[in-house]
Amino acid sequence: MIEVREIGVVVDDVILLAPISVSARRGEALIVRGRNGSGKSTLLRVLAGARKPSTGEARIAGASVLERDPRFRRRVAAMIGLPPLAADLTVVDHLMLVATTWADDRRAAATLAHVILDELGLTGLAERFPHELSSGQTQLLGLALVLARPFEVLILDEPEQRLDPEHLATVIRVLRARRDAGATLVVATHSAVLADELGDRTLHLGVAA
Template identity: 60%
Template structure:
């Protein structure tokens, strides 16, 4: 599903991501570890098609990745920073909107939205607006918007941010549920519980001094 071959990102004399290679198939999980500035977020942006490598290749489902390509958008769900949020839509409105966009019917969308709200413990917050959420609740809300759609590959950048241990367990379970259903998962994290919970392989980026 994901093949990265000698992908490197440079900006003038600065190397943002040293040459990196790995492969991950359907149902695989890759946990990306490394110090701040090692290139974790840059690698995830390559996978999501948000930028192109300076050299090397990145392919998802056999194709070069491009966020403007509908095929990339259909196969790849990514959370790199918080998704856009509308101030006049409730938590449930947002999740249902995403689910409706990707579902075959309104009934499917309602079911999927309810499932995601349940998975992340967000039903008590369903009628709140984004500005009424705490930082940890906002993080869960952002994750819900990514999980409320089908995908072949799921890319998450430090999903543990601002979450307590109980909420982190919910996130690990929700992500692993999608991996077991066949999605390829790539997660950049500093969290040992996420690495342990997802299993799979660990890619350690050393960065460039």
């Protein structure tokens, strides 16, 4: 599903990601680990099409990474940092808006939004505004937003951030379900629990610079 060959990123002579090769099959969870500054987020941004590599090539489902291509966007979902949230939309509004952009059936979009809220234990927060959420709840909302859209590949940068152990367990269960349903997961994490319980393979990145 994912083929990465000798991808490296250099900006102004600063190495953000030393050349790396890796692959992941359909229904596999690839865990990316490494110290701060090792290039985990940079690798994820390249895979998500948010940054062009200086060297090498990445292919997803046999096609080049091209974030501007709607077919690519249908295939690849990513959460690298929190998406911008609207101060005047509730949690469920946010999910419904994202789901509506992917579904012809508005009621199906609404149903999906509530299903995801339920999965992540956010149902009680559905009518809250972003400023009424804790940092961990905001992180879960960010995750819920990417889950509210279709994908074959899910790219997540430290989804465990700000989560307590109970919510982390919930996230792992939800991600496992996506993986078992055939999605390919690429997850950068500092959490040994998440890596052990979700990962099929682990990629260790050395310090880039």
